[in-house]
Amino acid sequence: MAEITADVVAAHGLSQEEYERVLHALGREPNLVELGIFSVMWSEHCSYKSSRLHLKKLPTDAPWVIQGPGENAGVIDIGDGQAAIFKMESHNHPSYIEPYQGAATGVGGILRDVFTMGARPVANMNALRFGRPDHPKMKHLVQGVVAGIGGYGNCVGVPTVGGETNFHPAYDGNILVNAMTVGVADTDKIFYCAATGLGNPIVYVGSKTGRDGIHGATMASADFSDDTEEKRPTVQVGDPFTEKLLIEACLELMATDAIVAIQDMGAAGLTSSSVEMASKGGAGIRLDMNQVPCREEGMTPYEMMLSESQERMLMVLKPGKEPMAEAIFRKWELDFAVIGEVTDTGHMVLEWNGEVVCDIPLGPLADDAPEYDRPYVTPEEYKVWANVAPLGDVPECTDVGADLLKLMASPDLASRRWIWEQYDSQVGADTLQTGGDAAVVRVHGTKKALAISTDCTPRYCYADPYEGGKQAVAETYRNLSAVGARPLAITNCLNFANPQRPEIMAQIVGCLNGMGDACRALDYPIVSGNVSLYNESKATGGGSAILPTPAIGGVGLIDDYAKMATIGGMRDGDTIWLIGGHGSQLGQSIWLRTIHGREDGNPPSVDLDVERAHGDFVRALVASDKVSAVHDISDGGLLVTLAEMALAGGIGCRLSIDLNAAQAFGEDQGRYLITASADQFIENALQIGTVGGNTIVGVPLADLREASDSFFRDWMET
């Protein structure tokens, strides 16, 4: 076996200090297989070594939380013996290198995290960040990512029901592809990953192992350099057809009592799945590498352990259940192999051709794992570094209609129809709403529905990480409330640049503090998540960091979907009400950026008590059937919100007041627009107009629709 030199250690992404830890953990020099296993387990992607210290501070408990962070996905109780299981995960680096497969396998991976726990996936969501549209690579990246998400989700038959897409030059060299899956399970049929039971068989199912994706986790933990193109072979290739079979086979087996534990092979494949199962169970594990189903001949244990081939799972079965389980997997034309057993040694032992090729004590592998308290600058130092100052003078708006048209045609606000028409949003025949504030999917066979929203405003997070972190959580809370759902819990996908830079670390700490405070104030815990660091690229010139992007996926429950609200339900003659008062803050607004080319000022602040009170108020209105339409006010401010409602409802509105720039386009938080029949009086709200006609502030709806549709159409058809 190859000698372990300093170069070999460095090639595995381990620092000298970390290699010392390996020597300590093992009490000897590792061989190459062992080094490979340490390197992936201690990669940022698998170990959270830079973020763990701060993640621990997040609130993860509530009476309805069945499983918080630490398993494949989070689990919450949705009543009637049912649970919602969900998580969001990044696939940023692979998607920049190979957008179709990167995005597709991102969807495949997050689906597996959810059905591993016993849930049938019922909805996919995503959160995408791209660079400036005129960047030479960007059209190709957008087309590839969207086709990849659709190609995978459509084939497996899980509806892709919503998401968000932003454009900013900070993502020119490092796009973000975050995918979220929500599933539903019975609370007495939830599966965990702890391997237990001395001698129980360890079973490999799904696709064969190939040489694809070797060291994907290590790649995802390094920033991009000029050799990005050469990294293409580390991107995995997805096979959604096999995933569909795997879902059905796993759920069929889960309906029996054969499974002790189950874990998908995601990042770091067989290594992380087997280590995690054995560690969680406080057990040991012995694998016979000769039994691993391989796609290619001559694969070594090193390659088998580090392969990130897709659509594979590892299970511990109860003894004697192998023939029954094998029959199910054979029926679905999938590989099934007993490859080892649970031991009580506390070691991971791999055998190959009768020899032990790896023997790692699992305790030290976990205990000696690096954890860094990386230095970060103070909020004051950060503001100086980020060049953020209070907003100075802002020009007044001379023609709100003209500005509205420009905003509706801008990349961040234009219609995403070009994207979502490529996703099957209806399969399952339970999709109740897409394209509004939150996607809503019926819990099959019940009158309950799950509402889902993914949100983050990276420009706010950059200007003020703490307020930005709060805002990302609050916006999902608001979006769920707007459709009438009770917000229950969130998952997150924390995308940041290099944590070894104190300014970036300040972004991480600030955002997490903000998120934590918001979650506590809103009784809205975090039950699962993922961290993606080193999102910066030298490939496009300069060490450009992405904007801090802690994407949040919120899940809420509607008890009776007959009472769901939409953004387009208003009728002619309804009155329009503003909840939360007029806007006054233009800092970091889309208006300021689009109309005046300025990205400055402080972002709008989030008053969490107000956020909660207004959410409660709106949900009560929806539940009592007092409103015909609801839309939260976010990007673009009040007028953009109103325009989106008008386009969805196909009817205009007459405002009874004149709006200045801040009132029209300010993005002050905690606000909603609602419409109600004229005989309703809405307390604590301002009546600002009535529904009717076919214009808004003098702009014909047809012009707004054309503006809204023009961006993607013109970009993609040229």
Add this chain to the structure above:
Amino acid sequence: MSLRSAVITFPGSNCDRDMAVALEAVSGTPAIRVWHGDATLPERLDFIALPGGFSYGDYLRCGAIASRSPVMRAVIEAAGRGVPVLGVCNGFQVLTESGLLPGALMRNAGITFVCRNARLVVENDSALFTSAYAKGQHLSIPVAHHDGNYFADDATLDRLEGDGRIAFRYAETINGSVRDIAGILNEKGNVLGMMPHPERAIDPAHGGTDGRALFESALNTLASA
């Protein structure tokens, strides 16, 4: 009457449950689920549905591998006896690949997958599957496909037109289908293939119920037979 219906599941079918739910919602009788590897169908079937999805991952050609499944020999035989057979989306592709319907379904003219509510026009209101509709009636039924661009040669198309075998046309541009064809019938009228998903337009919660009459047509025809 109680409808004895079967929904076939191929590896990769993903609208099989939705089809079974729709059949039960309209007829009141649960559908029988049939596995592609079965060489025989349940006895005395009134209705066979080939659901949407990506059978065999759409590898080779959409529907091509599924059309060679053991169960398809039994479906072809049942169709020959006059049993109503509905193929939706991937099911339509399986029907053309198995020769039960003429023509082929190619990649959408716009290249990308398309999912939206499509406006359709009813062309034939006297068939087993369409009698509850009125000729010229506009429907809104969801489509979701990557390969729905129907093609056949002119002679075949003229024959389909002449025989009233075009069941539905698109009333808008969807996928480049020749003569805007969305669904066609076989000569006897007991086999219908269509790209739009009537099973996704059954319940008011779907946002529309225009698909319901398709199943009701079949139910009524069978009840009066």
